[in-house]
Amino acid sequence: MSGQIAAWHAEHLNFARLLRLLEGEVARFAAGETPDYDLMRDIVYYLLHFPDVHHHRYENEVFTRVAARDHALKPLVTRLLQEHRVIAASGERLHALIEAVVGGALATRAELEAAAATYLVYYRAHLAAEEGKMLPRVAEMMSASDWAAVAAAVAEHSRGDPLFGPAAEARFRGLRLAIEREAAALAR
Numbered sequence: 385m386s387g388q389i390a391a392w393h394a395e396h397l398n399f400a401r402l403l404r405l406l407e408g409e410v411a412r413f414a415a416g417e418t419p420d421y422d423l424m425r426d427i428v429y430y431l432l433h434f435p436d437v438h439h440h441r442y443e444n445e446v447f448t449r450v451a452a453r454d455h456a457l458k459p460l461v462t463r464l465l466q467e468h469r470v471i472a473a474s475g476e477r478l479h480a481l482i483e484a485v486v487g488g489a490l491a492t493r494a495e496l497e498a499a500a501a502t503y504l505v506y507y508r509a510h511l512a513a514e515e516g517k518m519l520p521r522v523a524e525m526m527s528a529s530d531w532a533a534v535a536a537a538v539a540e541h542s543r544g545d546p547l548f549g550p551a552a553e554a555r556f557r558g559l560r561l562a563i564e565r566e567a568a569a570l571a572r
């Protein structure tokens with residue numbers, strides 16, 4: 385596995401970890417309990433500000449390149465690019481619903497639960513399609529110079545991961561602790 389594919393896959397595992405944490409809060413909703421709204425808000429905020437901006441931009445660049453060379457990939461690439469737009473839009477809506485429920489505004493818990501549950505299903509299907517169908521093809525097709533061209537194309541918007549990267553931001557401290565707790569629980 386090339387370094388780029390390994391890093392890409394590692395980001396997917398990080399996103400899957402966050403979706404598991406979000407799922408735990410949705411399950412608390414379903415059980416009639418009060419979920420950890422701060423945790424939900426931080427997860428969605430991160431997904432809006434790192435994957436939607438950086439990870440998806442990078443993927444769009446790679447996917448467009450491979451589809452231009454192998455036309456059989458075009459339908460899948462069209463679908464994945466559309467899913468990036470839907471994920472961003474539904475993430476914005478979910479974030480707004482969390483803020484609304486916390487602020488006592490008009491949104492209901494049922495609306496929030498439905499939006500979160502839909503987001504989870506959609507996001508997971510997207511990750512599964514990329515992991516199962518796209519990454520193996522990308523690994524075969526991309527050369528070192530292709531990867532360099534992609535890096536150059538996204539360099540202007542490139543930024544470090546504010547949650548999992550070395551320059552982690554203070555605002556995600558609570559979320560990092562929740563991730564560590566979950567990792568420790570899974571290791572038991």
Ligand SMILES: [Fe+2]
Pocket residue numbers: 440443464468510514
């Ligand atoms: Fe994607």
Ligand SMILES: [Fe+2]
Pocket residue numbers: 396439443511514
């Ligand atoms: Fe992805």
